[in-house]
Amino acid sequence: MAQDLITIGKILKTRGIRGELKVLPLTDFLERFNELKEVILTSPDGNDVKYKIDSVRYQKGFVLLSLEGCKTIDEAKRLINWSVRIPKELVRELTSNHYYWSDLIGMTVYSDAGFLVGEIIDVFSTGSNDVFVVKGKKKEFLIPATLEVVKDVDVKNKRMTIHIIKGLIGDDEM
Template sequence: MSEMITIGKVTKPHNRKGEVKCLILSDFPERFLELDRVFLENEEDIKRMHVENVRFHKDYAIVKFAEVNSMNEAEKLRGHFIKIPAHEAVELPEGHFFIHDLIGIDVYTDTGEYLGQLEDINTTGSNDIYIVRKGKKEILLPAIHDVVKEIDLESKKMIVHIIEGLID
């Protein structure tokens, strides 16, 4: 199977008709309205499901899958991640990247010093924080234009400018 990206997670059944409540793990919630089929994955298996209907309630998507018609069937989907093939991902504006594309890239300063690999990204209200690790050393870098100078996904490399006080 091709590379998959996660766009949501089934949290619980929503009603007796088989709908499920899903946590949206995408910056583009409206994408749920365009889905025809998705893949549901947990530790044990992956299932292809056909999306019959989607509506939104607060920060959640309420999804009805064609294959699920009761609360008992919906309960079995609890905890499954909702995935789509990566080639179906929303096209991002220039200078924006998917988290899964950034994780694992090498991070260097603009003076050529290797800082480590981008291990994780914390999303905050104002800007993301890139967590870079080299051995036991962890560096937290704000994802702002003054710091992040270049991202080259092809060569899996990020160039950053270390501003005063950023690293001890």
């Protein structure tokens, strides 16, 4: 599909025998699932398929989705590990110092002293804060997304400035 998509969940497994899917939400706005009429599921190899949503339920922090055309356990099993995505124009505005991971990936990272650190290639959550995986010239670095470390994020120019605290990156590693 020739549109920008944002991932809001990942299908973990089936639930029951009627094709219901257990989804790990990858959004701070869990209620967004109630507002959706359809989603785009993306397979691990990159194929997109649009599905209409029949119902949404919540259970212990997970989303239980029923989709039109997915009514048996066998139909649901083939969707395990697929991503749940929506068009970028449906995303919500975020508050200050909050960013969509998709806006951060590909961003160039510099130290506050002006040195090139590398490029953000992935982002993951630890529970307490997000972590940026930054590919440098020699190796990858794990940069915590904390106010102590991240000093500026310029989404428009795809640039981040960080303060390198002791032990974060060795002097000879950039």
